[in-house]
Amino acid sequence: MAKPGTPAELAWTPQFVCPRCATSLTTFSSGTLGCGACQTAVPLRDGIYRCLRPERLKEIEPFLAHYRRVREEDGYRHRESAYYRSLPRVDPHDAQAARWRVRHESFRHLVRVLLRLGRRPLRILDLGAGNGWLSHRLTALGHRCVALDWLDDVEDGLGAQRHYPVGFTCVQADFDELPLAPGQFDLAVFNASLHYSPDFVGTLRHARGMLVAGGALVVMDSPVFATEQGGHRMLAAQQIDAGAMHRSVVQWGEGYLTKSGLARAGRDARVGVRWIPSRGGPSWAARRWLAGLKERREPAKFGIWLGGWPPARPDGARPLGSCASGPGSPESASQPEGPAVNRSARGPISLRGGLWRWWLRLRHQTLGRRYRRLVLERVDGVPLVVLPEVFNPVLFRTGVFLARSVRPPDPAGAAEPRALDVGTGSGIGAIFASRLGYRVVGVDLNPEAVRCARLNVLLNDVEGRVEIRSGDLFAPVAGNQFDLVLFNPPFFRGTPADRLDLAWRATDVIERFAGGLGGALSPSGEALIVLSTDGESRAMLAALDAAAFAVRPVARRDFGNEILTVYSARRRTPGASSA
The missing domain is CATH 3.40.50.150 (Vaccinia Virus protein VP39)
Known part of the structure; x- marks a missing residue:
């Protein structure tokens, strides 16, 4: 904690542009910002950019x-x-x-x-x-x-x-x-x-x-x-x-x-x-x-x-x-288009609105106690340790929603079906898939998430069926193909501020995932991807379409403040038109 009279350390500094010519500014060792185009200097004095x-x-x-x-x-x-x-x-x-x-x-x-x-x-x-x-x-x-x-x-x-x-x-x-x-x-x-x-x-x-x-x-x-x-x-x-x-x-x-x-x-x-x-x-x-x-x-x-x-x-x-x-x-x-929802079927807005406001207040109090903290969650009888720098699948719902959307493998399919959980986080998707009969590999770029997922694999006694690897998207499993691929992508474009922010922001992960999915998916395989109306849904769907995947929604839930949809992506049949 900073002492009174001393500015605290910054968690993030934005990108500045010149107030005269709008050129990106360069930061010098003194903290002063300078413009290479018009030589304007922006001093940092008393902790304030002037x-x-x-x-x-x-x-x-x-x-x-x-x-x-x-x-x-x-x-x-x-x-x-x-x-x-x-x-x-x-x-x-x-x-x-x-x-x-x-x-x-x-x-x-x-x-x-x-x-x-x-x-x-x-x-x-x-x-x-x-x-x-x-x-x-x-x-x-x-x-x-x-x-x-x-x-x-x-x-x-x-x-x-x-x-x-x-x-x-x-x-x-x-x-x-x-x-x-x-x-x-x-x-x-x-x-x-x-x-x-x-x-x-x-x-x-x-x-x-x-x-x-x-x-x-x-x-x-x-x-x-x-x-x-x-x-x-x-x-x-x-x-x-x-x-x-x-x-x-x-x-x-x-x-x-x-x-x-x-x-x-x-x-x-x-x-x-x-x-x-x-x-x-x-x-x-x-x-x-x-x-x-x-x-x-x-x-x-x-x-x-x-x-x-x-x-x-x-x-x-x-x-x-x-x-x-x-x-x-x-x-x-x-505004980006979201899935159509029948709003008229919701009943009186005044009553629902009042109940919703009450729920938001209660939920906010709960979030404050469990966000960025070491907590033990439990989902459908599955205990999950969530480390402070790891995406919490219960608080933010998407991980739980995706994991619950996984269905048992087709009995007529592979003798030992394999699944890949991309961006595994706490490992909830990998653990749920393993309990349904898949042999699973979970990958994540966040080293804290890798550690967290490995802890949960041991905690749930599935280490014989789940392996957790460190790396970006499909790089840790290059040359392998899977019958099921799970992906809970970052919903927003931008540069992550820290490890936890990796779960929320990325620059080109949507395009890279769609481009690499074909090499990781077996010919009859399926990818399940969870998207939110609050994120880059259209960009992901467009990227999958451009990569020759047929996409359809398989699960959808309206939480009031956002709508989550799990999409199934399969290789498009040759000659079939895009949706």
Whole structure:
């Protein structure tokens, strides 16, 4: 754990580009970044990458000066490390307790979004990070965060990173001149910041460009009103309370959002936007109602607005304004197609949505206790040790779902049928196949997974039928053919951050698996591959089709936040057309 005043070690550093010419930057021994094209230097000072152009910094300096004064008068400064580490929770008697209650509620919403994005280490861009409380919380949950803000203040800006025991990357930069290579984040969060943008559409487009395929945008803690009059009245009230300094803060943008304006901006930026309603219960609703009476104006809403997500999810999220998903809408055009599901057969959405939210809260508590830890799982009577750096097949469901989809070998087939479990992880697929009569070889690139699988083979007394080898895809079994091949692939493209991330990300594993499957599969053999609607399903299916395999679904289950499908792939009969 880092000492107060010392930035913690970073778990991941993103790829930077030059703020002037967008050329990839080179890192020097001092930590400074340099551009070989235009000779721009980006210094790393006090743990913060200083990416604001000098002329831009001079332009916004009056805003920053006023902002510091306003925040100091509001009681945001001069805090101990314990205060920052506990955020968004604060003492009920704190001067900012009401505001942090809003932040705490929004953070609970965000946790739900993280569960839907996938229970893996996510790469998250925190836009308007302020003192870094959100990046601190998300990094503590195991994610990789980049905190970006104008303010580098040591009390209320990026300099406050010194208070946190976990490391995240701090970048002083502009929303609309992001010094980061595109396509490297799973989630971008506008952290109480989008309402300061002078160009909502442009800002959303810039943030969208940072995302991987299937990534999401979140707008949280920005005041949103049904009408512009509500926003104007809020600003008028702030100006009465704080004088000209608040006017200086909001002159850089509208200072508020409206539902219709946010929907329009999302549509123009091609990131369909939905509102995830508050789950704060009657007490939360009562606080908003009383606030409206006290201030004699429409109270702002501070929920989560989610962009770029597949439609018709049963978690209470609903379309905002004209950005409802549908055929031909910008949102549907940007989303990968998933297997068709009869949503109308699910029963009343309100009841299901309420039960689903309750289940997500319970599941999140369970995940926190078992993720990245040494645990003993049990599946259908099979005990499984899962090491901290190994994909947990129970928490993340795909391993169990694939293993349960394996069927006994054909009695008319080989005398001793052989199976290959590619990316064996904990070894669950190999063990289940061996219990059905296969002689199995399991392979994995992660040395911790190899060790874990070997432990489970011994634990389940199947060492006579299962062999675990270390290596990449089919390399450890070159020259051998199998009657059954199992594959639970990484669902997302990208460079893995660590050993555990190997189970989630890869660059070209889909194409290499499809290209090598023909050499490893016997003439009458079958491959079973589990895919998720949250991952690169279409890319895998297209690669198998291009490699002359006939593919059909054999098992499918809708878990609410994702749909898992096990596909069977067999050699295509000569002369048969592709599906």
